[in-house]
Amino acid sequence: xxxxxxxxxxxxxxxxxxxxxxxxxxxxxxxxxxxxxxxxxxxxxxxxxxxxxxxxxxxxxxxxxxxxxxxxxxxxxxxxxxxxxxxxxxxxxxxxxxxxxxxxxxxxxxxxxxxxxxxxxxxxxxxxxxxxxxxxxxxxxxxxxxxxxxxxxxxxxxxxxxxxxxxxxxx
Amino acid sequence: xxxxxxxxxxxxxxxxxxxxxxxxxxxxxxxxxxxxxxxxxxxxxxxxxxxxxxxxxxxxxxxxxxxxxxxxxxxxxxxxxxxxxxxxxxxxxxxxxxxxxxxxxxxxxxxxxxxxxxxxxxxxxxxxxxxxxxxxxxxxxxxxxxxxxxxxxxxxxxxxxxxxxxxxxxxxxxxxxxxxxxxxxxxxxxxxxxxxxxxxxxxxxxxxxxxxxxxxxxxxxxxxxxxxxxxxxxxxxxxxxxxxxxxxxxxxxxxxxxxxxxxxxxxxxxxxxxxxxxxxxxxxxxxxxxxxxxxxxxxxxxxxxxxxxxxxxxxxxxxxxxxxxxxxxxxxxxxxxxxxxxxxxxxxxxxxxxxxxxxxxxxxxxxxxxxxxxxxxxxxxxxxxxxxxxxxxxxxxxxxxxxxxxxxxxxxxx
Numbered sequence: 150x151x152x153x154x155x156x157x158x159x160x161x162x163x164x165x166x167x168x169x170x171x172x173x174x175x176x177x178x179x180x181x182x183x184x185x186x187x188x189x190x191x192x193x194x195x196x197x198x199x200x201x202x203x204x205x206x207x208x209x210x211x212x213x214x215x216x217x218x219x220x221x222x223x224x225x226x227x228x229x230x231x232x233x234x235x236x237x238x239x240x241x242x243x244x245x246x247x248x249x250x251x252x253x254x255x256x257x258x259x260x261x262x263x264x265x266x267x268x269x270x271x272x273x274x275x276x277x278x279x280x281x282x283x284x285x286x287x288x289x290x291x292x293x294x295x296x297x298x299x300x301x302x303x304x305x306x307x308x309x310x311x312x313x314x315x316x317x318x319x320x
Numbered sequence: 321x322x323x324x325x326x327x328x329x330x331x332x333x334x335x336x337x338x339x340x341x342x343x344x345x346x347x348x349x350x351x352x353x354x355x356x357x358x359x360x361x362x363x364x365x366x367x368x369x370x371x372x373x374x375x376x377x378x379x380x381x382x383x384x385x386x387x388x389x390x391x392x393x394x395x396x397x398x399x400x401x402x403x404x405x406x407x408x409x410x411x412x413x414x415x416x417x418x419x420x421x422x423x424x425x426x427x428x429x430x431x432x433x434x435x436x437x438x439x440x441x442x443x444x445x446x447x448x449x450x451x452x453x454x455x456x457x458x459x460x461x462x463x464x465x466x467x468x469x470x471x472x473x474x475x476x477x478x479x480x481x482x483x484x485x486x487x488x489x490x491x492x493x494x495x496x497x498x499x500x501x502x503x504x505x506x507x508x509x510x511x512x513x514x515x516x517x518x519x520x521x522x523x524x525x526x527x528x529x530x531x532x533x534x535x536x537x538x539x540x541x542x543x544x545x546x547x548x549x550x551x552x553x554x555x556x557x558x559x560x561x562x563x564x565x566x567x568x569x570x571x572x573x574x575x576x577x578x579x580x581x582x583x584x585x586x587x588x589x590x591x592x593x594x595x596x597x598x599x600x601x602x603x604x605x606x607x608x609x610x611x612x613x614x615x616x617x618x619x620x621x622x623x624x625x626x627x628x629x630x631x632x633x634x635x636x637x638x639x640x641x642x643x644x645x646x647x648x649x650x651x652x653x654x655x656x657x658x659x660x661x662x663x664x665x666x667x668x669x670x671x672x673x674x675x676x677x678x679x680x681x682x683x684x685x686x687x688x689x690x691x692x693x694x695x696x697x698x699x700x701x702x703x704x705x706x707x708x709x710x711x712x713x714x715x716x717x718x719x720x721x722x723x724x725x726x727x728x729x730x731x732x733x734x
Contacts, residue, residue, distance in 0.1 A: 153342075194703030195670075
């Protein structure tokens with residue numbers, strides 16, 4: 150049996166998140182790429198930003214070395230964001246991109262939620278996918294980058310979502 | 321005030337017998353009438369009766385049922401004209417709701433009447449339905465859009481309006497009653513009059529006021545007035561656009577097809593005469609017929625009585641909520657009565673969480689932007705919780721709302 154939206158575990162997660170705040174991205178191995186995206190739920194005011202620090206593993210695939218979120222959201226939204234970010238941290242970009250609404254509900258212990266609140270639960274996964282899509286389009290699909298990833302390329306798709314200027318990274 | 325005497329008899333609303341909550345143990349406290357009003361049994365019966373006895377298409381066919389259906393549909397049009405003070409029923413276009421009505425004004429009139437560079441002015445307290453159609457039109461036609469901003473209190477900025485008036489706007493979009501701010505804008509009538517005197521067409525969204533207070537379209541002096549049946553006790557899926565004589569002449573059909581064309585052949589088409597030109601396809605006949613029953617209900621209750629009742633409840637809610645620590649009522653600094661709704665925030669608690677907590681107590685409210693983001697931005701709120709009242713609402717329900725919010729407020733501060 151699933152859990153309801155008023156389950157204490159949801160409120161607990163939202164009030165005591167592990168992955169909220171971009172200070173969390175300080176330290177650790179210097180990422181090769183930082184992917185960022187933001188999104189909102191148009192009807193209720195939820196706004197989330199997701200930042201992903203990406204590194205290439207020895208086998209060559211891109212992985213999410215570190216991740217964090219921040220923003221304004223209801224309890225469901227914040228709990229879902231924390232659960233999603235926890236899940237994708239350390240995983241490959243492909244695994245992370247597969248996170249959807251159903252996966253998010255599973256990560257929250259089998260959450261059962263109606264249509265009117267689905268958007269609150271799904272926002273983090275949607276924003277995550279935007280960040281990953283932009284990163285994949287601009288740098289990953291072509292395999293090893295043929296240009297200096299530290300140089301800003303005007304006119305590249307996803308400029309808004311992908312910040313490749315390590316020298317001026319700010320969290 | 322509540323001695324059991326209310327404009328609407330609660331016994332006529334079957335849904336009010338429902339028990340809600342996880343175990344069905346709580347009475348239903350419905351405070352979301354601004355989203356959609358509850359439907360009484362007589363209105364339900366009117367729809368069912370039509371479907372059971374006269375279910376046929378209208379303006380078509382030559383049989384008895386078609387005649388009955390057409391008569392019933394047109395009776396609603398005539399009744400709306402009388403009820404809202406439109407001299408000719410032909411200037412009442414039946415639509416699928418206020419949103420379609422406003423889009424009809426935009427695409428059916430403004431599209432062909434405004435030119436590149438013309439200025440549209442939009443009041444910032446409007447619902448998105450009286451904003452987006454004008455923004456879309458501006459994109460298509462290269463029109464300019466300017467706003468009558470709101471002050472921090474939520475009042476239309478009259479100085480800003482005076483500056484806009486000098487720019488000779490061609491169309492001004494106004495809201496008769498905000499779906500977020502409870503009070504009626506004191507400068508609304510003057511702005512509408514000045515706009516018209518300056519040669520602008522005035523489009524007014526009446527979705528939250530039609531059926532809540534007496535409205536006389538001719539006295540209002542606007543060109544387009546939009547409303548929805550389900551906001552006044554009718555069914556969803558039907559509404560109306562009241563049109564002044566001068567804009568009716570230049571109103572053009574937006575949807576083409578059956579019922580709206582007098583002639584169609586290989587060379588082209590010609591619009592049907594009258595409002596049917598703007599009512600393409602089969603309209604929501606049963607819902608329109610049922611709307612007549614909702615109007616009868618309003619007439620029996622008396623709009624003045626309905627307005628007084630909801631105003632008293634809204635003011636009670638405003639006072640009760642404003643007294644709670646951490647609770648902020650949007651528009652509370654304006655010294656005018658709240659007519660039928662109260663929007664508020666509870667500290668930093670997300671409105672969805674407030675709504676969820678109230679829902680657990682059986683209190684049904686709206687949480688979010690209410691399709692009115694500019695209003696929230698003007699008031700410095702990301703979103704809000706809205707409680708709204710109707711002729712069947714009670715003082716006890718207001719007390720339940722305030723009590724539930726008080727508990728939440730205390731829990732947040734603890």
